[in-house]
Amino acid sequence: MGTPHTAGADDAGDASPAVPWGADRALLDHLLNRAPIGMAVVDRDLRCVWINDQLEERGGIPRDKRLGRRLSEVLPGLPAEHIEARMHEVLTTGVPLIDHEYQGRTASDPDHVHAYSTSFFRLEDGEGRPAGVCYLVIDVTDRWRARQRLALLSDIGARIGTTLDVARTAQELADVAVPDLADFVAVDLLEPVLAGVEPEPGPVRRANPDLIRVGQRSVREGRHGGPDDDLVESIARIGERAPVARNSPGARCLVDGKAVLEPLLDPHLLPWLAEDRVSSDRTRRVGLHSMMVVPIRARGTILGVTHFFRRDTPDPFESDDLILAEEFVSRAAVCIDNARRFTHEHAAALALQRSLLPHGLPRQTAVEVASRYLPAYDRAGVGGDWFDVIPLSGARVALVVGDVAGHGMHAAATMGRLRASVHTLADLDMSPDELLAHLDDLVIRFVDEEGAGEGGVDTTALGASCLYAVYDPVSRLCTMARAGHPPPALVHPDGTVEFPDLPAGPPLGLGGLPFEAAELELPEGSLLVLYTDGLVEGRDRDVESGMARLRASLADPDRSLDELCRSVLGILPENPPQDDVALLIARTRKLDSSKVVSWDLPADPAFVAEARTLAGRQLAEWGLDEIAFTTELVVSELVTNAIRYASGPIRLRLIRDATLICEVSDATSTTPRLRHARTTDEGGRGLFLVAQFTQRWGTRYTTDGKTIWAELLLSGPE
Structure with missing residues (x-):
């Protein structure tokens, strides 16, 4: 094995004097032959003056090429300048540096990066002056990896x-x-x-x-x-x-x-x-x-x-x-x-929600409508926003938009329950404020039913919002009420945009607080824009700025409703949005006065024949002779029923719309009942006959009485 190398004055590769630390030759031989770690000594100029066999083998540079040279001169694959800076620090301060790690490549394995742990300590001569640095090197590649x-x-x-x-x-x-x-x-x-x-x-x-x-x-x-x-x-x-x-x-x-x-x-x-x-x-x-x-x-x-x-x-x-x-x-x-x-x-939740939303808007003549539903981004989950268009009696139409708190299956299912409930209540021809009051009671019942189950209380329906509006194309009156919902945007035919100051009812499910309705007369061609809060507000958007952007997007109301929908949804800063968005835009129409006729009749059975004559004459004027007999029969039964069971003035009104609508109004709120008369009964078949000869019929209540209505197809039975 090798022996310690002492550079003399004649050695051009090492100008250092003899090794000053007086080590025994046998001990040095033992270090060279048996030491399991690499060791080397550098002088005050950081030039190598001694190296053992282990370090020579690991470095891959022969000893004669290492002695007298700095590390940076023989092993460029290592961070030599960094290592020499640590040596100089130890030489200057005398403070040892233990377990200093670095990575690099050596001549013995140039294709692979190895990690080394090196410890440095200063060597001193007999008078305590710095003579050099000794360092010990261990390959810690496995530990490093x-x-x-x-x-x-x-x-x-x-x-x-x-x-x-x-x-x-x-x-x-x-x-x-x-x-x-x-x-x-x-x-x-x-x-x-x-x-x-x-x-x-x-x-x-x-x-x-x-x-x-x-x-x-x-x-x-x-x-x-x-x-x-x-x-x-x-x-x-x-x-x-x-x-x-x-x-x-x-x-x-x-x-x-x-x-x-x-x-x-x-x-x-x-x-x-x-x-x-x-x-x-x-x-x-x-x-x-x-x-x-x-x-x-x-x-x-x-x-x-x-x-x-x-x-x-x-x-x-x-x-x-x-x-x-x-x-x-x-x-x-x-x-x-x-x-x-x-x-x-x-x-699955999105499929459920889409199945619960309207697949197509029903045919009606009161308004021209367009709608959009935009689900939130995936991580937000499916929401409970919804909208609806519900034809009502007397050629009227209900426009509805709502929002269920929360996301996921429960929100979608709750939305479906609320939408079905609104349909049921709308069929009873309730006023908007009355309908919301009943819907509020239903939401409280939903929460109570969930609380009684094993799954605990589901408060998804609690805090839901809804806006319910009824538009009458005959009078051009629109009655609206809201429960914790943003007000609609109203666009006049001249392009003026306003947000009507509707009474702000509480969200659904709180109970005990009243709902109030507001009535507006809308010019023909007005736009009524119903939406959910995801359109105008978000985590980084306030409501005021959102409504200002909505106002700007509704400029030029003469555009098609599809173009207006695209313009409105364009105010969203991101697509898909942070929250669900439901949008319903309706352009109002007015039913021509020539298609509506009414008569006030005295409460006298003798005028039943007069009512049939008036109805037949009007149908002849409209060119509806084909259904004249059926219409006269329905008018006769409705007027007779009002005279027999009601009081006060009686009004007969005919409306020619997609169907022929017969209405008889009186001043009482008695509920008419459909009876199945026995063979021996002399009466009780009036409403039964009305139900058999009409497409549908019903009763709606007003502030001063009720109206019984029936709809007939404009062409007779084939």
């Missing part, structure tokens, strides 16, 4: 699963693994997973599974362009199908659920690679030399597969790398499965 792996694992929690989006989570897996673990990562998922559907449990049994490339990342991201580029690692791009070669590691791990490590991608050693000529040629051209394949598995179900490759990193994958990759994929699989389940639940 273990810390790197731990750091990567700790990084997973912060970087994977930041959203409940399947594709985004898969891409995050690829982003975390490159470049610290692999040079190229591809994440392929089974096609049903992207739709939120759970694949069958256990292995994938199909020979050619439908895998979709969902995430990938390369250290050469800039050269990751198209499939014709010979330098890209894979011909599959994100969103495309990712073929799985027969007998390949990807196909095997999909079946048995076990990860595969291929340290060396050599077609001569791997039959499956030799069979796949396309992959073999691309592997050779790109320079892929090592691979790991890990199945993406959660709760016993295979969701896809992840490929890890190395091309620029010379080291092949090792078993420790496979353990790290499995940990990566295992944690990502849980996030992907959570995102898949969220996608499934969100799709």
Whole structure:
């Protein structure tokens, strides 16, 4: 073995004097031959004056080329300037530096980065003056790599699963693994997973599974362009199908659920690679030399597969790398499965909500309407915004918009219950304030019913808002009431936009507080814009600025309603929005006076015949002789019923709309009942006959009595 080298005055490579620390020759020989760590001594100029065999071997530079030279002159692959700065610090201060770590390459292994731990202490001569620095070097590459792996694992929690989006989570897996673990990562998922559907449990049994490339990342991201580029690692791009070669590691791990490590991608050693000529040629051209394949598995179900490759990193994958990759994929699989389940639940909730919203607006002539529903972004979940258009008696129409607090299945289901309730109450022809009062009672009942169940109290319906408006095209009067809802926008034919000062009723479910209605006369061609709060407010938007933007978007009211809808939704700062948005725009119409006629009749049975005559004469004028007999029969029964059971003045009104509407009003609020008369009964068949000869009939109550109405088709029965 070597011996300590003492540089003399004649040695051009070392001007240092004899080693001043007087070490015994035998002891130095023992250090050179037996020391398990590298050691060296430098003089005050930081030039090497002594080195043991261990450090000579690890550095890969012969001793005769190291002695008399600085570290930066012989090992440029190390951070030599940084190391020499630490030596100079120890030489100057005399304070030892223990376990100083750095990374670099040495001549003995220039293709790989190693980590070293070095300790420095000062050497002094017999008079206590600094004579040099001795340092000890230990290769701690394994420890360094273990810390790197731990750091990567700790990084997973912060970087994977930041959203409940399947594709985004898969891409995050690829982003975390490159470049610290692999040079190229591809994440392929089974096609049903992207739709939120759970694949069958256990292995994938199909020979050619439908895998979709969902995430990938390369250290050469800039050269990751198209499939014709010979330098890209894979011909599959994100969103495309990712073929799985027969007998390949990807196909095997999909079946048995076990990860595969291929340290060396050599077609001569791997039959499956030799069979796949396309992959073999691309592997050779790109320079892929090592691979790991890990199945993406959660709760016993295979969701896809992840490929890890190395091309620029010379080291092949090792078993420790496979353990790290499995940990990566295992944690990502849980996030992907959570995102898949969220996608499934969100799709189901959205389908439920869309099924509960109107699929088409009903035919009516009172207003021209257009509507839009814009769901919130996925993470917000499905909301409970809704709208409706409900034809009422007397050619009137109800316009409704509402908002249920919260998101998800409960919100969608509650919205459906409220919408059905509003339909039922609207059929009773209630005034808007009365309808909201009954709806408020129903919401309280909903909450009480949920509280009595095993699942605890569901307060989804509590705090819901609603705006209910009734427009009459005959009088052009619009009656509105609101429960905790933003006021509508009213656009006059001249383009003036205002927000009517409607009484602000409380949200639904609070109980005990009254609702008030307001009545407005609207010029023909006015626009009534009903919306939910997601249109005008958000986390970073206040209501006032939102309503100002809404006002500006409604300029030029002569545009089509579809154009106006696009203009209104254009005020949203983002699409999809932070909260659901429901929008309903109605342009009012006026029923021509020539299509409405009414007569005041005395409460005298003798005038029943007169009522039939007046009705028949009017139908002849309208050209509706075909239904004259049926109409006269209905008028006769309704007028007779009013004279017999009511009091006060009686009014007969005919309205020619999409149907012929017959109305008889009186001053009492007695509820008429449909009876099934027996054979021997002399009366009781009036309303029964009305029901048989009309399309529909009903009763609505007014402040001064009631009106019984019936609708007849404009053409007689075929």
